Amino acid sequence: MNNGILYNERLENDAGQTAVSPAGIKTVWIPAGAFTMGSPADEIGRWDDRESPQRQITISGGFWMSVYPVTQEEWERVMGGNPSRFSGGFLAKLAAGETQGRRPVEYVSWYDALVFANRLSIMEGLSPVYSVKGGTDPDAWGRVPKGGTFLRNDAVWDAAQVVPGSNGWRLPTEAQWEYAARAGTTTAFSNGTQDWNDAASLDGIGWFYFNGGAMTHAVGLKQPNGWGLYDVHGNVWEWVWDWFAEYPVQAQADPAGASSGSVRVIRGGSWYGSARLARSANRFIVNPFLRIDNLGLRLVRP
Numbered sequence: 001m002n003n004g005i006l007y008n009e010r011l012e013n014d015a016g017q018t019a020v021s022p023a024g025i026k027t028v029w030i031p032a033g034a035f036t037m038g039s040p041a042d043e044i045g046r047w048d049d050r051e052s053p054q055r056q057i058t059i060s061g062g063f064w065m066s067v068y069p070v071t072q073e074e075w076e077r078v079m080g081g082n083p084s085r086f087s088g089g090f091l092a093k094l095a096a097g098e099t100q101g102r103r104p105v106e107y108v109s110w111y112d113a114l115v116f117a118n119r120l121s122i123m124e125g126l127s128p129v130y131s132v133k134g135g136t137d138p139d140a141w142g143r144v145p146k147g148g149t150f151l152r153n154d155a156v157w158d159a160a161q162v163v164p165g166s167n168g169w170r171l172p173t174e175a176q177w178e179y180a181a182r183a184g185t186t187t188a189f190s191n192g193t194q195d196w197n198d199a200a201s202l203d204g205i206g207w208f209y210f211n212g213g214a215m216t217h218a219v220g221l222k223q224p225n226g227w228g229l230y231d232v233h234g235n236v237w238e239w240v241w242d243w244f245a246e247y248p249v250q251a252q253a254d255p256a257g258a259s260s261g262s263v264r265v266i267r268g269g270s271w272y273g274s275a276r277l278a279r280s281a282n283r284f285i286v287n288p289f290l291r292i293d294n295l296g297l298r299l300v301r302p
Contacts, residue, residue, distance in 0.1 A: 015183075015227050019064065022124045025074060025169075025299070027064040028228045030180045034058045037178055038247060039281035043188055045196045049246075050283045056251040057175050065172065065180050065300045068219035068230050069238060070116070073101030075108075078120050083107045085293035086216045095217055102218035104236045104296045110264050110288035111144045111157050113171055113239050113297045121168025126301070129170040131161045147289035153262060158288065162256075172300045174242040174283070175255050177267045181233075181280050183226035188279045189233055190225035196276040206234030206278060212271030216294070233278040236296035237266040244285045263287055270294035 017029040038054040039046040046052075076082045085107050086092070087100065094100055108116070115138040118128040128136035133156060135141070145154035162170070172180070181190055188194050193201040199210050205225075207217050212234070220230045242257025242265045257265070263285040269278025272294040277284065286295070 018067065018228065023074070023077060023120060025070075025120070026067045027301075028067050029062060030059075030065050030176075030227060030300075031062045032059055033179070033184075035179050035182060035184075036186065037175060037281070039188070039279070043279070043281070044194060045188070045276040045279060046281065047283070051247075051281045053247055053249050055247060055249060057179065057255065058251070058253040059176060059179050060254050061302070063172075063176065063300045063302055065176075065229065066298050067224075067228060069104040069236055069296045069298050071101060071219055072103050072105045075105040075116065076101075078116060078123060083112070083291070084216075093215055095213065095215070098218040098221070102220070103216045104219055104231070106216060106236050106293050106296045107291045108239075108296060109144065109146075109291050110171075110239050111154070112291070114138075114157070114160055115141070115144060116297070117169045117171065117299060120299070121166075124168075126168035127163065127166040129162055129166045129168045131163050132157055132159075136163060145289050146291075147287065151287070151289070153288055158260075167302055169299045169301045171239055171241040171297065173254070173256050174240045174265050174267065175252075176300060177238065177240050177298075178280060180227065180229060181225065181268070183229070185226065185280070188281070189275075190280060191223065196274065196279060199275070202233070202275050202278075206231060206269070206275075207271045208234045208269065208275045208278060209271065209273055210275070214271070216271055232268055233280075234269050234275070235271060236268070236294050237270045237284065238268045239295070239297045240265050240267055244283070266295060 039051040121128045243261030245258035
């Protein structure tokens with residue numbers, strides 16, 4: 001509880017209200033609303049085949065979203081270990097004045113994210129969201145798939161389902177992520193910047209190839225967006241729930257993406273890439289078993 005707000009309260013338009021979960025995850029309330037998803041034809045740097053057509057999206061219910069990408073210390077608290085490449089060996093370099101545990105966790109797959117979300121839910125006494133192999137206990141799911149010799153998805157884990165009525169932690173849908181990242185803006189970036197080449201304006205909101213020093217950075221050091229979310233542009237990519245598919249033309253309410261596919265969507269850009277990839281509307285796709293040192297996650301819950 002924080003600022004007198006309880007998780008089981010249903011807020012109206014109190015965007016920016018914060019609460020801290022029992023496990024120490026700081027969250028901010030994202031109110032219900034509507035927005036235009038995708039990018040306009042004249043947005044600098046847009047990918048026509050992935051960001052169009054623009055269409056109206058309604059987010060019918062508000063939700064809590066973690067203020068920061070999941071950090072290394074948060075991951076270790078729940079999982080008992082730290083998979084991050086930027087935590088040891090030759091990649092252990094740390095920017096002056098920053099704390100290792102506050103860096104975002106990376107080198108986690110979409111499958112890893114499901115395990116983390118359910119274990120966090122169980123730790124906090126919530127009903128787990130994801131069902132794999134007919135159950136919600138990650139310990140019964142077996143070893144997390146790594147792609148195998150031929151780098152194939154795992155059909156059983158790909159068939160993961162959301163348990164109706166569950167109140168636990170989960171990956172945001174792609175629509176929830178973009179809605180929250182925009183925080184009411186319609187520009188390429190949430191601070192009003194339109195041109196991804198405008199390094200002077202973008203330096204203040206995130207870590208990219210031009211200012212990241214080829215590494216991750218502790219979360220929360222740049223400016224937040226209008227709803228109090230940090231690091232939605234740059235630092236590490238973030239997994240979302242959705243399979244990749246072309247956008248439909250019609251307006252939608254609470255879309256959860258395609259029912260099947262071969263690649264999942266990631267959002268937000270990273271330290272290893274141009275700011276073009278970190279625009280609010282940009283979509284990137286990877287296999288769900290992939291683990292790389294610029295890919296992490298951010299969670300939501302009702």
